Amino acid sequence: MSEPLLSVNNLVIQFPARDKDKITVVHDVSFHVNQGEVVAIVGESGSGKSMTSLAIMGLLKSEGEVASGAIHFQGRNLLALPKNERRKINGKDMTMIFQEPMSSLNPMLRIKTQIAEALKIHHPDISKKAIQEKSIDLLRQVEINNAEAVANRFPHQLSGGMRQRVMIAIAIANEPQLLIADEPTTALDVTIQKQILSLIKNLNRKNEMGVVFITHDLSVVADIADRVLVMRQGKIVEEATVFELFDNPQHPYTIRLLKAMPTLETDTDTIDSLMDDPAQLERLEDGPFQTISDTHFVRKKAGADDEG
Amino acid sequence: MSKNSPITKTFTKIRNFTSPLGLIGSITVTIIVLLAIFAPWIVPHDPFAIDATKRLIPPFWVDGGSTTYLLGTDHVGRDILSRLIYGGRVSLLVGLFSVIISGVIGLLLGLLAGYLGGTWVDHVLMRVVDAILAIPTLLLVLVAIVVFEPGLITLIVVIGLTSWPQYTRLVRGEVLSVKQREFVQLAYTLGAPHTYLIRRHILPNVVSSFIVVATIGIASAILTESSLSFLGLGVQPPDITWGGMLNDGRNYIATSWWIATFPGLAITITVLAITFVGDWFRDVLDPRLKQGGEGNE
Amino acid sequence: MKAEEHLLEVKGLRKHFSDQKDGPILKAVDGVNFHVERGETLGIVGESGSGKSTIAKMIMQLEKPTEGEILFHGKNITSLTNAAKRKLQIIFQDPYGSLNPRMKAKDIVTEPFFIHEKMPKRERYEQALKLLQEVGLDKEHLNRYPHQFSGGQRQRLSIARAIALKPDLIVCDEAVSALDVSLQAQILHLLSSLQKTYGIAYIFIAHGLPAVRLISDRIAIMYKGEIVETGTRDEIFENPQHDYTKSLLAAVPPSHPRLREDG
């Protein structure tokens, strides 16, 4: 098998705390993404999924730091690259879109300026005319009809769904190999969510673009992912293909998430059974990984007191 | 010692509530207040005593200085240290009492304007606030001094009556935002009377930022007072003020730098210390920093 | 049918906003009729800007309707006495914003009692404890401030306060939308068990169909200020009539990868 597009090995991310001990928010996380593959990272708030994605992009905010581990992208160790080498990868080979389309565009600049910025950084010699044509073309690619008009607007003049499309247009400006999408549809209405998801799916297929899709919503996972990582309290507790995960979930936490997933099929009388003892979950101990199949791994309580 | 012993707990509480600057600030303020209160018993020399033979003696560490007059003497031979200690009295009195006046007015009008936000009462009040804020505080005080004789009481009343608009503006803004919060709306849907809403929900959520700003307001009032005294329009001699001492010293700056330097330092230190205390209040009064953080599910 | 037969009835409700005097008019709610019966749950579903929250505010008299009337127990809500108002409660989306950060849990949940009358300390304590236990909290939580609770616990606190006066109707305005999915399920469960115990009716306002489906007996679909379709749960989910309802249903992501549209 060829080398994966992205591989993350034993990643540990820490934050300094008020006391001298550092808080570890991501524990020993390893996974990979192949070319053209959609890998979803699922977890609830505070599970470390966003931290992981920011670490891959090299965008951890000032205090957070990668304490150990390695991130390889296209065969290069990102953590070992000097800053300006690292920067050349961002926006060109790997890009990111965020949860809040309201705040992820600069409110003071026109849409066209923000798209042009993405183009100019990696093609400093590009002509004005080329930028203009390419920008319009990108907006059309993300299915914006009146592209010329939208290009001249400011972000606050667009709806949430439109802004997220613009974000995607910026992200794909230089035809990246990897797109990291951090809850890109959480802030959107369902009908808009559907459009954005299908847009990402199309781009994934058309451009063979790898996608890391971060979400708390398993039904979105069911819609878009090839493989799934379930994260809880900074650890990956289960890794599987999307079918394996939905057909044969192993970790109690995964099972619980699946059960709690609000869907159109859930038997409405089962609302009572959704109520399990929250304390029970607190007691779950995560053991070492067990292999269920070639593509399915789960951390399960094996012995008594493995993890700290 | 066990982790839960009351002493440890108290100690942790103090530690959590104390920033180094807050501690320095409150200690300094305490010292200044004590010095001002006990000034007649503390001062090494009579601060009013003029002695032509002891003119312009420099501080003790400078050539010609003596340890009798630690910070030297002024142009008529009065002991600078003693005068500094006395000068604090005026500054603190003016600072404290003028803020009590302006704070009470500002808080009440702010509550009124905010609670009646959008009505004509609010509009009229805010236009008045705008108009007063369009005139520099110092200028307003200066003009008012023309009307009333300069003096301690005048200064307190005039500074108090001219500096309330900033509190009104602040409190109004806070009230407007708290009023939008859902817990106020909830109490409203329960038919809570206005007095209840203000007393129980609005005031407690407004008062902490008000206290912070009012504390720092004491510092601004002290600065205004000292400017007026410096211009000769504040508390009149023979009463001692830091601003007045500075005014005495400015003509001797080329030869006797200490006369103007020490009162300025005294003002700066006092204002700084009060500012630190105000900033510290900001942290102490935030309920989110009280008793531990997030709970668990 | 007599008017009293409905617990709550909304007739021809309109709310129009405009920024300036001659500015464009935003029709947030534009001619809405519905009713709620005792002990039932009416789900109101709509996307952002559909006007669903404005309806909640008008029911609670936090906004004045431009037109139309709201009857509670057959009486216009504007004429309700304080005692009657107590039977109508609301739970908001953001549990943090709806709890006074400077009040302790015990004071928050018993606030509905002491707004109008004094309550002995001891009785208040007992009432508070009873309410907290009812929503799955405990004695240790009595003296905590809102920031010391987690998101799910805060929403429990809001629920405890809402049920304090044994209301007939609680408006749940996106009450679970801000919570993680597993917490959503817990809160939904709590709401439905309280309904069974006390026969409370709910108006459950949400933007997501799945959550509404779990708890509602009847569902109204809102779009641009109007109710485009009302029906029992099964009618809406099994046999949707309006195009917008259909597109909402189609937009719900699949519950299993097998059900993907593109296979």
Place this chain on the structure above:
Amino acid sequence: MAFIKRSFLQIVPTLFILTLIVFGLVYVAGDPVVSMLPENATQEDRAVLEEALGLNEPFYVQYVNYIKDLVTGNFGQSLQYQEPALDLVMERFPATLVLSLMALGVAIVISIPLGIFAALKRNTVLDFLISGVSIVGKAMPNYWIGIMLILFFAVIIPIFPVSGAESPIHFVLPAVTLGVALAAEITRLIRGSVLEVIEQDFVQTARSKGQKETIVILRHVFLNSLIPAVTIIGLQFPQLIGGAIVVETVFSWPGVGRLLLSSIETGDMAVVQAIVFIIALITIVANLLTDAVYRILDPRIKYK
């Protein structure tokens, strides 16, 4: 157009209240007649003069007359100089305005880079140093700063003149003196707003595009953090002019400050009124300008 209309609607009532305050103070201040008449004047002389000046009219009539005069630019006659008050003030006002604007310039030039720098180096020694200096800068009385600057730069190392306004070098010490407090304020503000903006998603977006950090800061962070700074500059402008009055006395600056003080001492109310009114007017204009700059900077307002 709507903007102009709205501003107008705000200014008119503000001006109205302003005239009430100024006139009210003068009214309370009492009788200018006493100081206008010779000491041996009789009761009749007094009445005649009061009649001539309209001082025996009720408050509101006097007020209306006052407003009429104001509208025609008549602030009355200075007792001290026997000249129209407005002329006296306008003669000296430019110097005060220049001093204030210079101080504003000094403050902006110093504070913006320092504020950004402190935010970027948050919690380092440099940050503490900058933040510390700015806190102290706000705590020092400006006239004391002036005296200390004179001590250091005119007495100990004589490189700057201590008084007058003849050449650009005369501007240095007064402008710095007056600018320090504002610089301290803006530094703190810029630091805070940069820290806030830098946490926002669009900054991360810029970085995820692969943009150079310096450009991220200048183009995305700085521009957005300027907006609150502009507001505070507008709000602080009256305090700046107020400070100028004191600083002028320290440096014998030929502005409106000394005129004001001498008028206060001699009870020359016409001049005092004219000064207050002009300064308030300037403040209102400054606030309007701030509002306009704000609009130019922030497209969210412009395109509403």
